[in-house]
Amino acid sequence: MSTRTNARPYILVALVISLGFSVYTATRPTHEFASNKPGAEVIIQVSEGEYGVSIAKKLQDAGVIKESATFTSLANNPKSGAQGISPGSHKIQSHITSQMALEQLLDRTRFTHMVNIVEGTTLSDVLFVMKKDSNISGNFASATKGLIPVLKNQRNSVEGQLFPASYTFEPHTTPQQALQTMLTKFKDAISATSLSKGFAKFSPYQVLTVASLVQIEGDPSDYEKVAGVIYNRLKIGMALQLNSTVQYAAGLRGQIALSTAATKIDSPYNTYKYVGLPPTPISNPGLPAIKAALNPAAHDYLYFITVKPHDTRFTKDYTEFQSWVTEYNKNRAAGLFK
Numbered sequence: 001m002s003t004r005t006n007a008r009p010y011i012l013v014a015l016v017i018s019l020g021f022s023v024y025t026a027t028r029p030t031h032e033f034a035s036n037k038p039g040a041e042v043i044i045q046v047s048e049g050e051y052g053v054s055i056a057k058k059l060q061d062a063g064v065i066k067e068s069a070t071f072t073s074l075a076n077n078p079k080s081g082a083q084g085i086s087p088g089s090h091k092i093q094s095h096i097t098s099q100m101a102l103e104q105l106l107d108r109t110r111f112t113h114m115v116n117i118v119e120g121t122t123l124s125d126v127l128f129v130m131k132k133d134s135n136i137s138g139n140f141a142s143a144t145k146g147l148i149p150v151l152k153n154q155r156n157s158v159e160g161q162l163f164p165a166s167y168t169f170e171p172h173t174t175p176q177q178a179l180q181t182m183l184t185k186f187k188d189a190i191s192a193t194s195l196s197k198g199f200a201k202f203s204p205y206q207v208l209t210v211a212s213l214v215q216i217e218g219d220p221s222d223y224e225k226v227a228g229v230i231y232n233r234l235k236i237g238m239a240l241q242l243n244s245t246v247q248y249a250a251g252l253r254g255q256i257a258l259s260t261a262a263t264k265i266d267s268p269y270n271t272y273k274y275v276g277l278p279p280t281p282i283s284n285p286g287l288p289a290i291k292a293a294l295n296p297a298a299h300d301y302l303y304f305i306t307v308k309p310h311d312t313r314f315t316k317d318y319t320e321f322q323s324w325v326t327e328y329n330k331n332r333a334a335g336l337f338k
Contacts, residue, residue, distance in 0.1 A: 088168025160281025
């Protein structure tokens with residue numbers, strides 16, 4: 001949020017007249033509502049790039065604050081945090097002080113329209129969440145039409161490039177505009193990383209695809225190790241054999257186990273059948289997974305398995321791996337993964 005004001009400063013002068021034992025003081029004007037008597041909540045819509053003086057006027061007109069100049073003066077202070085006010089619909093109490101109004105505008109729990117995109121979601125997940133926000137309206141079937149991915153790819157896919165974050169959108173935002181905002185956020189986020197340079201012989205898009213696998217397959221504490229396993233397999237031409245890619249292709253995401261039949265489906269995302277990376281990312285990874293794909297742990301592991309929740313093990317020995325598979329099956333049967 002940017003702030004600007006042409007309001008002239010004012011000076012309060014206290015006039016004291018002494019007559020005998022009596023002292024008369026000019027009454028100081030009250031520029032704030034009482035802080036202990038808030039009124040009903042109202043909705044304040046903040047637009048992208050809106051000036052502080054404009055927000056202040058909205059607050060005054062809606063009866064949130066008593067005087068817009070007081071809020072503007074507060075917001076102009078670099079230490080106030082007013083620059084952190086996000087665009088969107090804010091639910092604010094009326095008849096409060098400017099300080100309280102600022103605090104409520106900065107309180108993200110007071111957004112009436114919040115689209116939360118979590119790490120590991122897919123394009124279809126994002127569209128599903130967006131449909132629940134009444135501020136987003138339009139043709140969802142053509143939501144990706146005309147969008148240009150940040151990282152170009154043969155399929156012109158935006159999968160993996162819709163940055164996980166919390167978003168608020170103004171009324172009448174189209175699905176395409178909402179997705180573009182997420183692409184822009186992705187572009188800004190990766191600018192602080194070395195993703196544009198890729199990793200080793202892998203292109204930026206391939207690294208992003210690895211990150212999408214890491215996001216689904218590993219616990220955050222193991223991201224670098226999981227990335228190392230993926231690269232080790234790719235380097236020796238070994239099939240990745242990741243359940244997550246098959247689940248993505250078959251629409252089975254979220255399931256713990258994978259049937260033998262599922263591993264035989266004919267899809268370029270079937271990493272049991274086809275060697276190499278899937279053609280696109282299989283999720284929208286967060287920065288930790290992206291950074292892990294750029295900085296994989298150096299080891300010789302070729303196998304990993306989560307034997308029980310928060311117990312992921314790594315090895316280069318297939319026999320040891322198989323013994324862990326047996327242990328995993330026992331734990332799953334015992335309900336440890338529910």
